Amino acid sequence: MSSSNKIQKKTKSIDATKKLAEKIKKQALLKQKELQKSSNQDADADADNSTTHTALSKATSTSPVSSTVDPDAQLKFNTFAELKLVPDLLEAIQQLKYTKPTPIQSEAIPYALEGKDIIGLAVTGSGKTAAFAIPILQSLWHAQTPYFGLILAPTRELAFQIKETFDALGSTMGLRSVCIVGGMDMMDQARDLMRKPHIIVATPGRIMDHLEHTKGFNLKNMKYLVMDEADRLLDMDFGPVLDKILKVIPAKRTTYLFSATMTNKIEKLQRASLNNPVKVSVSTKYQTADNLIQSMMLVNDGYKNTILIHLLNEFMGKSTIVFTRTVAHAQRTALLARILGFNAVPLHGQLSQAQRLGSLNKFKSGTVNILVATDVAARGLDIPSVDLVINYDVPTDSKSYIHRVGRTARAGRSGKSISLITQYDLEMYLRIEQALDKKLPKEDKPAREILDALHIHVDKATAEAIRQTKEIHDKRGNGRRRKNYDDDREEK
Structure with a gap:
């Protein structure tokens, strides 16, 4: 074969190789475009889904109701007789001479009777205990089930006082209540719990002791949880114990947080334990009584x-x-x-x-x-x-x-x-x-x-x-x- 023929043959081979390379390149580019188009369509779909999800979230989530009450403003109700309370409870209220509601009671009780979770902020001495006791007892009158409500308090003295208020308000409806605090005999308290009281008022440490060690006692059917002086419960050493209690009580329940002063720790507890609560405030953070x-x-x-x-x-x-x-x-x-x-x-x-x-x-x-x-x-x-x-x-x-x-x-x-x-x-x-x-x-x-x-x-x-x-x-x-x-x- 002559040298010119060899050169021509080599040139044809190079041209064929180039054409093949260009063809492969075109196919690769076409495939890349198809993949990109597909990717864009998926991204658009994801974006649409994300927008739909966000819209759905917004549509289904409810912002907590918040109301700040002027203590001198007109009350939502002027007498407890206006609230359609059961006769037994209304009779006890009259015996206690609760003639007119306090601002915190006027604002919180109507929401509580509707079954809402409540965050109540009111100056000390304003009737917070009755504000959560009345709705619980109203609900208990219809249910009549044991271990119906758990009220947590930071000190023994406050726990005993809350029990006294429940006993007075429930005096005509056969209420059974018990106070479970430190410094008292565990066996005696276990016997009291086995009598299946409707209302348990307790300090967190001692009620957790009974939940862990008292055979046959649990709060699986509890309907109401109240944390009184909630800021103090969180300010002190109660955090880990509260976490434990929240894990062993029903998630489906009504929860009330009441305090005279609130801290940023309340927000964390609110997220953990309350469902779209109504926040009722009738005082500023550092307010004392006008009188x-x-x-x-x-x-x-x-x-x-x-x-x-x-x-x-x-x-x-x-x-x-x-x-x-x-x-x-x-x-x-x-x-x-x-x-x-x-x-x-x-x-x-x-x-x-x-x-x-x-x-x-x-x-x-x-x-x-x-x-x-x-x-x-x-x-x-x-x-x-x-x-x-x-x-x-x-x-x-x-x-x-x-x-x-x-x-x-x-x-x-x-x-x-x-x-x-x-x-x-x-x-x-x-x-x-x-x-x-x-x-x-x-x-x-x-x-x-x-x-x-x-x-x-x-x-x-x-x-x-x-x-x-x-x-x-x-x-x-x-x-x-x-x-x-x-x-x-x-x-x-």
């Missing part, structure tokens, strides 16, 4: 006890709560007052449950008129006729201040609070004023000669009170102190 007269008195730390005794003397016969920051201060101050002839009892976490209830009942009945307490008495306790609150120790946060002074000026009555401010308390006190958005007026101090004359006697009595406090402390012993510490943790 409460608040004041402060600048005192020298060395004369603090003397000033306190002077005030107790000035308000002799008035129902008074003295708040202290520590158990030791509460015990010592109560003894100091008693040594100097005042009718005073202590209330704090290192007393036994029987002693705590004894002190509280004596004060509520008027047998004694001075209660010296730690913040265990600051929340939720309904003692209607407290005339005066004295902050012997300034609380460390604004919320505690609100709850302390909220023990007076309740249910429309007037009241007074006086905070004793030493040079060491100024920073905390200024934070409280900032939260209240106002300056508290200064209380006039007694004349120096009056204080000096009183100071001699108070000093001697203080020394004796310290001696007696140490004696009580030593008698308790390490084992007893450990037990009380565990009980207090259980409440938290």
